[in-house]
Amino acid sequence: TYTASALAFALRNLPVPVILVGSQRSSDRPSSDSVLNMKTSLAIFKEAPFGEVVVCMHGTISDDYVLAHRGVKVRKMHSSRRDAFQSINDAPLARVDFPGMRFKMLNPRFIARGRREDFQVVSKFSDRVVLLKFYPGMECGIIDFLVDRGYRAIVFEGTGLGHIRNACVDSVARATEEGVLTIVTTQTIFGRVNMNVYSTGRRLLKAGAIPGHDILSEVAYVKLSWMLGSYPGLDRKDYVELFHRNIAYEYNPIHKDSLFPVWSHEY
Amino acid sequence: TYTASALAFALRNLPVPVILVGSQRSSDRPSSDSVLNMKTSLAIFKEAPFGEVVVCMHGTISDDYVLAHRGVKVRKMHSSRRDAFQSINDAPLARVDFPGMRFKMLNPRFIARGRREDFQVVSKFSDRVVLLKFYPGMECGIIDFLVDRGYRAIVFEGTGLGHIRNACVDSVARATEEGVLTIVTTQTIFGRVNMNVYSTGRRLLKAGAIPGHDILSEVAYVKLSWMLGSYPGLDRKDYVELFHRNIAYEYNPIHKDSLFPVWSHEY
Known part of the structure; x- marks a missing residue:
């Protein structure tokens, strides 16, 4: 991937x-x-x-x-x-x-x-991007550590519709203030994030978190590294627009039921 | 989970x-x-x-x-x-x-x-466990930071058969020396790790990494937190034995083909 x-x-x-x-x-x-x-x-x-x-x-x-x-x-x-x-x-x-x-x-x-x-090659990648799988009990201090360490984007592989714990919302807001992009994907792998359903999601959006729609967390990590490396110095607004622009069909707006595999329930 | x-x-x-x-x-x-x-x-x-x-x-x-x-x-x-x-x-x-x-x-x-x-309740959980999804380009310094921060166990969600980058083997060895348990699971979700196939896996084993077999990374995280919290002060050898002991059928020795779901290849 x-x-x-x-x-x-x-x-x-x-x-x-x-x-x-x-x-x-x-x-x-x-x-x-x-x-x-x-x-x-x-x-x-x-x-x-x-x-x-x-x-x-x-x-x-x-x-x-x-x-x-x-x-x-x-x-x-x-x-x-x-x-x-x-x-x-x-x-x-x-x-x-x-x-x-x-x-x-x-x-x-x-x-x-x-x-x-x-044909064109646009191939500069930044090494200032990090991919974090969120889990209950994750210390929010890790986010602050990464911001202090000079990372410019953090991809959170969130739970369900795209959540990380409420307690970390302040660290996300601080990251945004420092110019760090924070993206939220889902660790369910299938489906897409929807951060408008629950209040935690809405608080994260307000703190500057950017929803990853149905992009794979690994691909979000690579895309951010590519964006920051190949298009340095853009405004936050332009980075968000570029992140959400479909460059290589990394987003699929329509998920047919056949895209979720069939699970055998006999053994 | x-x-x-x-x-x-x-x-x-x-x-x-x-x-x-x-x-x-x-x-x-x-x-x-x-x-x-x-x-x-x-x-x-x-x-x-x-x-x-x-x-x-x-x-x-x-x-x-x-x-x-x-x-x-x-x-x-x-x-x-x-x-x-x-x-x-x-x-x-x-x-x-x-x-x-x-x-x-x-x-x-x-x-x-x-x-x-x-019936018995054994319910102390340690908060000194961390779950890290590995990705190419992960800075090995994050491992050292976690060891310095007093974490006592790290679960690496590795790639494929259970790998993290070669460059991080030294940090894993240092974690082991400091008494930190390092477990490797697979982010493919299905299947099991096998760290004997490639030299990186073997080097990780030598550095003290503990294979997670077919346990889910989330469950490995919870089990370590439970082990360290409820059975404090054991030797490394006893922790490894307890981690590999099937407490609640978190390991399945036999994977039938029907456990991998069926993927539709038509749209």
Whole structure:
């Protein structure tokens, strides 16, 4: 996710898809998935209409097909399965069957291949961004420590609809005063934050916290690092606008029910 | 997860199930799921053979059935859906159909109701534990800051099989020397850590990092807080043994394929 989304923000108007491919079993093992993932990637490179950064990995634990996941919407969801990489809050862009090598688009929303002369690299990243998973009992002093340490943006992976504890609202307000951007995402992974439902959320908004909508916390971290590095010296207002602008489809305004996976309730 | 697992560790030899119930829509709205969740909980209280802490919530977005998830294996996986709460790396304990109120056990592994006279409350929790989600670029100085600040345990939510960056191994070794326990879980959520596969994992083990197997990072945080609070002054060796001892089925040695949800690859 980190690598893919860094590339997705840095490489503008791509004339070809950029494909990250790997394997869950080492390539020196007979059961490796590396060859299939690599072979199908070539089909994607040739046939895909999109100019996006994608991650190509097994779609199932068998050798049935490979999926091209949008780099800013993919997450490793299992420590070891072949189909560990999955799209979150968005459909994969495309699929290639094996062994037939049939290419099929799955997602109607994509960035088309650009003209070669429009291709651009915008690749400065700031190291003054931090990602914090919030938990009950988190000491608010950690926020003050980070502000004092010169960090310029903090991504809070909040609970549920986007909350951190009430007691920390003052530290968030202080961060805002010092010019530090604070973003709130959700650690439920699926769904989106809504900070208007509960009073804690509304207090956080008032203290300057910026809602992350349905962006993955990892992608929010990378985007802020890219924004602060590549567009230094903007006003807070412009940073907020840029953070909420859909650069690489890191936001999906419409979540169909099929985007939440189906859970087996038998054992 | 935090509340449920704190109760699961604190309440020993439960003579009855302890049920946490809630709703995803406020009870003042006609579409609220509160009544159904509450009604089915009573059936679980009456019929369940287990004496465990469970979370009872809708199993689907319709009013079909409610699931009793084991408190130490449940996670909120969606910010707003009725079926947001789901079991991770384990099957839900039981299900109650609606409106039939038929009770059905789903999981053969459970802690039976205990005798009333054996019931015990072990409920001291330490606030000197911290949960850190690792990300590329995390400053290792944060670890040193936490050790200096007097924290006695750090849970790292690591990447993939349980990794944090090589550069931070020295800070982990220093934490171990200072008597701080460092646990590594995986942020893939599903699956388990295996720190013997790659050299970074092996270096972390050598520096004293303790593998979290398939425990959820949130539960590891609560368990350490409970261990340090309720059993103060143990040796490192005894803390490691206690952390790896299955107190409330927070570990599941066998992951069936059905525990990873099914992802729709059509949109």
